[in-house]
Amino acid sequence: MLTVYAAISxxxxxxxxxxxxxxxxxRRDFAxxxxxxxxxxxxxxxxxxxxxxxxxLVTTDFTLEGRHFRRDSHPPESVxxxxxxxxxxxLAAMGATPIAAxxxxxxxSTMLAExxxxxxxxxxxxxxxxxxxxxxxxxxxxxxxxxxGGRSALILADIxxxxxxxxxxxxxxxxxxxxxxxxxxxxxxxxxAELATMLKRRRRTPNNKAAxxxxxxxxxxxxxxxxxxxxxxxxxxxxxxxxxxxxLSTDLAxxxxxxxxxxxxxxxxxxxxxFAGKLDAPAALHAALHGGExxxxxxxxxSSVRLPSSLAGVPLTRIGTLKARRAGHPLMTLLAPxxxxxxxxxxxxxxxSKPVRTPKKPxx
Amino acid sequence: MLTVYAAISxxxxxxxxxxxxxxxxxRRDFAxxxxxxxxxxxxxxxxxxxxxxxxxLVTTDFTLEGRHFRRDSHPPESVxxxxxxxxxxxLAAMGATPIAAxxxxxxxSTMLAExxxxxxxxxxxxxxxxxxxxxxxxxxxxxxxxxxGGRSALILADIxxxxxxxxxxxxxxxxxxxxxxxxxxxxxxxxxAELATMLKRRRRTPNNKAAxxxxxxxxxxxxxxxxxxxxxxxxxxxxxxxxxxxxLSTDLAxxxxxxxxxxxxxxxxxxxxxFAGKLDAPAALHAALHGGExxxxxxxxxSSVRLPSSLAGVPLTRIGTLKARRAGHPLMTLLAPxxxxxxxxxxxxxxxSKPVRTPKKPxx
Numbered sequence: 001m002l003t004v005y006a007a008i009s010x011x012x013x014x015x016x017x018x019x020x021x022x023x024x025x026x027r028r029d030f031a032x033x034x035x036x037x038x039x040x041x042x043x044x045x046x047x048x049x050x051x052x053x054x055x056x057l058v059t060t061d062f063t064l065e066g067r068h069f070r071r072d073s074h075p076p077e078s079v080x081x082x083x084x085x086x087x088x089x090x091l092a093a094m095g096a097t098p099i100a101a102x103x104x105x106x107x108x109s110t111m112l113a114e115x116x117x118x119x120x121x122x123x124x125x126x127x128x129x130x131x132x133x134x135x136x137x138x139x140x141x142x143x144x145x146x147x148x149g150g151r152s153a154l155i156l157a158d159i160x161x162x163x164x165x166x167x168x169x170x171x172x173x174x175x176x177x178x179x180x181x182x183x184x185x186x187x188x189x190x191x192x193a194e195l196a197t198m199l200k201r202r203r204r205t206p207n208n209k210a211a212x213x214x215x216x217x218x219x220x221x222x223x224x225x226x227x228x229x230x231x232x233x234x235x236x237x238x239x240x241x242x243x244x245x246x247x248l249s250t251d252l253a254x255x256x257x258x259x260x261x262x263x264x265x266x267x268x269x270x271x272x273x274x275f276a277g278k279l280d281a282p283a284a285l286h287a288a289l290h291g292g293e294x295x296x297x298x299x300x301x302x303s304s305v306r307l308p309s310s311l312a313g314v315p316l317t318r319i320g321t322l323k324a325r326r327a328g329h330p331l332m333t334l335l336a337p338x339x340x341x342x343x344x345x346x347x348x349x350x351x352x353s354k355p356v357r358t359p360k361k362p363x364x
Numbered sequence: 365m366l367t368v369y370a371a372i373s374x375x376x377x378x379x380x381x382x383x384x385x386x387x388x389x390x391r392r393d394f395a396x397x398x399x400x401x402x403x404x405x406x407x408x409x410x411x412x413x414x415x416x417x418x419x420x421l422v423t424t425d426f427t428l429e430g431r432h433f434r435r436d437s438h439p440p441e442s443v444x445x446x447x448x449x450x451x452x453x454x455l456a457a458m459g460a461t462p463i464a465a466x467x468x469x470x471x472x473s474t475m476l477a478e479x480x481x482x483x484x485x486x487x488x489x490x491x492x493x494x495x496x497x498x499x500x501x502x503x504x505x506x507x508x509x510x511x512x513g514g515r516s517a518l519i520l521a522d523i524x525x526x527x528x529x530x531x532x533x534x535x536x537x538x539x540x541x542x543x544x545x546x547x548x549x550x551x552x553x554x555x556x557a558e559l560a561t562m563l564k565r566r567r568r569t570p571n572n573k574a575a576x577x578x579x580x581x582x583x584x585x586x587x588x589x590x591x592x593x594x595x596x597x598x599x600x601x602x603x604x605x606x607x608x609x610x611x612l613s614t615d616l617a618x619x620x621x622x623x624x625x626x627x628x629x630x631x632x633x634x635x636x637x638x639f640a641g642k643l644d645a646p647a648a649l650h651a652a653l654h655g656g657e658x659x660x661x662x663x664x665x666x667s668s669v670r671l672p673s674s675l676a677g678v679p680l681t682r683i684g685t686l687k688a689r690r691a692g693h694p695l696m697t698l699l700a701p702x703x704x705x706x707x708x709x710x711x712x713x714x715x716x717s718k719p720v721r722t723p724k725k726p727x728x
Contacts, residue, residue, distance in 0.1 A: 039534075039536065050414070050420060058524070059408060061468075062507050062509045064512050090408040104468075148430030152513055152516045258407075
């Protein structure tokens with residue numbers, strides 16, 4: 001793998017694609033100063049030294065053009081940011097601390113040949129690096145390739161995150177019990193609402209350098225909740241945890257199945273993101289329940305535990321309760337303001353389905 | 365990431381793509397029985413427990429249709445085998461022991477909708493699994509997606525290998541000194557020769573289930589030299605090591621640059637694979653020096669160390685000597701049988717170059 005960077009850097013500067021400059025820049029910009037990375041880019045493997053007494057956590061996530069982003073609507077900084085955020089959010093969900101990231105990146109050959117493509121690539125890495133620096137995550141290696149397909153070649157990325165957690169302490173999906181309370185971090189539905197606005201606009205959203213927060217850009221610049229995940233793990237507060245990148249309804253179903261419980265969500269308790277709040281009520285509820293990509297954490301805690309109203313500066317909201325499994329009862333129910341219960345079905349992101357994440361029409 | 369498997373498995377069996385069966389089969393077939401994998405497929409991250417006193421090694425490698433294989437010429441078992449072999453060979457080059465593999469796989473939606481596509485995918489996993497079982501490597505997670513691009517969608521894979529090596533003992537490219545002898549494992553040029561034959565045939569090579577060895581199919585079923593790498597590391601025999609997947613000339617240049625030495629290769633000493641031996645002499649030499657994808661190891665050892673003629677059942681051949689860097693002298697030279705020296709330039713695989721690895725025309 002890491003061979004690649006070296007292989008490319010051997011080329012003459014006259015090579016038409018200009019990746020020499022690009023790759024050299026990656027090596028410089030992502031210099032690994034971490035004590036846990038013994039050997040970074042430039043050999044057959046990277047060498048990591050996890051903290052003693054810790055387990056090693058691994059997650060991989062694709063970011064594919066036309067599937068997870070569109071070049072005509074997403075600023076490249078956002079694509080780089082979200083690429084890394086997907087992996088960091090998986091570490092956050094397990095209460096892990098990042099050790100290093102690895103990026104496999106395939107680019108159409110035209111992108112490195114043309115100035116616009118080089119600018120895109122540079123901005124992609126700027127977005128990725130800004131988030132990496134925020135969380136002190138070194139980029140310790142990866143692979144590069146020309147993406148296949150000739151004129152229809154696409155940008156293809158796969159991010160790998162390696163993290164650590166004290167032995168036996170990582171948060172899982174499977175530890176919750178009936179009676180536990182359900183919490184979410186932050187707000188819901190913002191990512192789906194922002195994406196819908198972006199796609200309606202049908203041209204690339206201007207890159208607002210001043211605002212790269214979940215509050216201002218829940219879809220473009222989601223903040224992985226690493227500090228919250230680590231605090232939950234360290235303080236032993238959560239019995240189960242996962243991120244809700246696929247949508248609250250879909251990820252809650254994972255928690256329920258893994259823990260062998262049912263869940264009841266209180267509609268009125270859902271913390272609706274202001275972006276979703278601008279939609280009509282059914283659309284806002286739909287975005288919060290099924291929108292996906294909010295990269296917030298969903299976790300369970302014993303009802304006897306008094307949780308603070310915020311953790312690591314992020315608001316926590318109790319949104320429901322876990323129940324015992326009962327024959328004939330649905331896995332998940334939604335308690336409406338009028339006291340009526342309806343079955344809540346997983347309605348979030350489905351893999352092998354649509355080409356670009358677009359919010360589904362809300363039910364009327 | 366690993367969410368994906370769970371997300372997909374939630375779908376109704378009536379779903380047209382049939383990935384429920386596929387993913388469930390992956391989970392069953394790749395059941396993780398390894399004690400180092402504390403948690404495999406089914407949560408936000410996998411949890412690994414590396415052996416005490418060890419460092420963790422990480423490598424990632426793309427396998428992209430149209431770039432690293434062609435659906436019309438490569439049997440799917442070979443694509444799966446080579447996908448995993450690429451990562452395992454990187455671990456072998458560092459003298460590491462595999463802990464687990466992670467696979468990110470994007471498939472065109474049509475492949476899971478059609479019987480031929482499902483058969484291809486099953487055979488791909490059969491090839492990958494056979495090699496994984498041979499080396500006791502569990503598949504502990506990954507990501508899946510529909511590959512983008514509509515009708516021109518391609519098969520996209522990225523393999524991640526995690527391994528371990530005793531602290532400070534992993535083999536690197538950078539430890540060799542002037543005077544060290546240079547060795548290769550196995551034979552050279554076989555992969556390039558077999559690929560040339562396959563591409564000339566212009567239809568898929570029949571899958572010969574009886575013969576999946578480097579000897580019989582150096583391109584289709586290369587054997588990563590894990591046992592040799594581990595033995596070199598354990599016995600402290602090598603001062604530097606890497607695999608020659610990019611071709612001897614290109615990878616030797618990496619070793620020379622990393623170690624700050626020059627190299628002299630003796631043409632007559634090169635162990636030519638019988639497949640390359642069938643070519644005329646210049647073509648055979650070209651395949652051995654620049655062909656690439658042989659997945660053998662190239663390593664340096666002090667000339668005072670007497671190496672066995674084979675290690676872990678794999679022949680070792682001394683092919684040259686390392687020299688001190690001298691101004692005006694080429695990085696690498698080739699000593700011909702008539703005693704003349706010519707400069708040896710890196711002529712192996714170049715990234716961001718040609719769409720499918722085809723052997724270059726030998727110089728005449």
